[in-house]
Amino acid sequence: MSDEAFRIEVREWLSRYLTDELRGTGGVGRENEAFAPRLAFARRLADGGWTTLAWPVRHGGRGASLSQQVIFHEEYARAGAPSRPDHIGTTMVGPTLMDHGTPEQQRRFLPALAAVDELWCQGYSEPGAGSDLAGLTTRARLDGDRWILNGQKVWTSLAHVADWCFVLARTAPSPVGGPRSAGLSYLLVPMRQPGITVRPIRQLTGDSEFNEVFFDDAVTTADLVVGEPGEGWKVAMGTLAYERGAATVGQQVGFQRDLDDLVAVARQTGAVDDPALRERLTRAWVDLTVLRAHTLRSLTENLPAGPSVIKLLWTRWRQGLGELAMDVLATGPCASDDVERWQRYFLFSRADTIYGGSNEIQRGIIASRVLGLPR
Structure with missing residues (x-):
């Protein structure tokens, strides 16, 4: 199928099934x-084969080309389709299991991920180990045919609705x-058990999509370690790479x-009658055009530290737009819905440079991998 025919297919599917009530719902800061x-x-997307668009055919996906994947995400966003609550599972867990999971793990989890029958959350960050993830203190010990976990995770998106969590824990x-x-392991842990407590964290926006997660003798079976025990860091870094495709x-x-x-x-x-604000709006357009060009180049040429550069660019762009929005609102009256939307946008964008790997960490990656500077 040509790319143009594929684009038409995506548009027709979305026009058939996307309702006005769903347009624009969810997204960063509004996951609930x-x-x-x-x-x-x-x-419904899963029924149409869209959730596993990038998965290989042998794993139940469509094996779409990179250009087709880009087309789908462009059209999905243009249509105002809702934020997907399955994105952690289908874009992060699924590819991780394809690359590092056992055949048994793949048979157990991939069909449920493809059908969106099970939702996932990510158990990485801790109160004392966010950007410095290797310093985490959550521990797991093997006791016969099961792992027993103790510790705490924080900023865990969607933990309150997730069925499973992929947890990075120290096992040696x-x-x-x-x-x-070294000594960290990547474990798949069921969320609905007595040993796990989830506490929502209320944000500046008033929402609470993030959570604290406490493990108190929580358990998972011995076979639900992805990769070799003690070598979870490599698996965990691979998962993060899939997030930015x-x-x-x-x-x-x-x-x-x-x-x-x-x-x-x-x-x-x-x-717009203020020359300084008009110039800032124009600059935002120029910067966004550059960001798109760099992203496409990074995806097609596999640039060193490309995802880190993209993260730096888009987070600063979004924070800048939030700040610009506050200055625009200060120039005159507008609809109350607009005021609420842009206030929420501004408040949540303050976190953009922290979550998903802080910008300081991204600069360190660029310094070492691209510029060859010492750690």
Whole structure:
């Protein structure tokens, strides 16, 4: 199928099944919004084979090319389709199991991931180990045919609705003089058990999509370690790499819609008549165009530290747009819905440079992998 025919197929499917009530729901800072309808829509996507678009055919996917993946995410974003509550499972857990999981793990989990029958969350960050992930203290010990976990995770998105969590835990001491990341294991842990407590964290926006997760003698079976015990760091880093794939292009289509909407508000308030604000709006458009070009180049050429550069660019862009929105709102009256939306946007964007690997860590990756600087 040609790329153009594929684009038409995506558009026709979305026009058939996407309702006005679902458009624009969910997303960063609003993960609890319209959750049940969004989950139902994700399962309809699964029925159409769209959730596993990038998966190989042998694992139940469509084996789509990179260009087709980009097209799908562009059209999905342009249509205003809702944020998907299955994205952690289908874009992160699924590919991880394909690369590192046993055949038994693949048979157990991949069909449920593809059908969106089970939801997942990520158990990485801890109160004392966020960007410095190798310093985590959650521990797991093997006791016969099961792992027993104790510790705490934090900033765990969607833990309150997840069925499973992929947890990075220490299962052996790191060697003296060796890397601290040695001795960590990547475990698949069922969330619905007495040994796990989930506590929502209320954010500046008033929402609580993030959670603290406490493991108190929580258990999972011995065979649910991905990769070899003690070598979970390699698996965990692979999972993070899958997070920043073709979907980032769709994310940027959403950014363009945000910018267009802010320009409309600026016309309403009269902010476009201010030369300084008009220049900042223009610069935001230019920077977003550069971001898209760099993202496409990074995806097609596999640039060193490409995902880190993209993370730096888009987080600063979004924070800048939030700050610009506050200045636009200050120039004149506008609809109350617009005020609420942009206030929420501004508040949540303060976290953009922290979650998903802080910008300081991304700069360190660029310094070592691209510039060859010492650690």
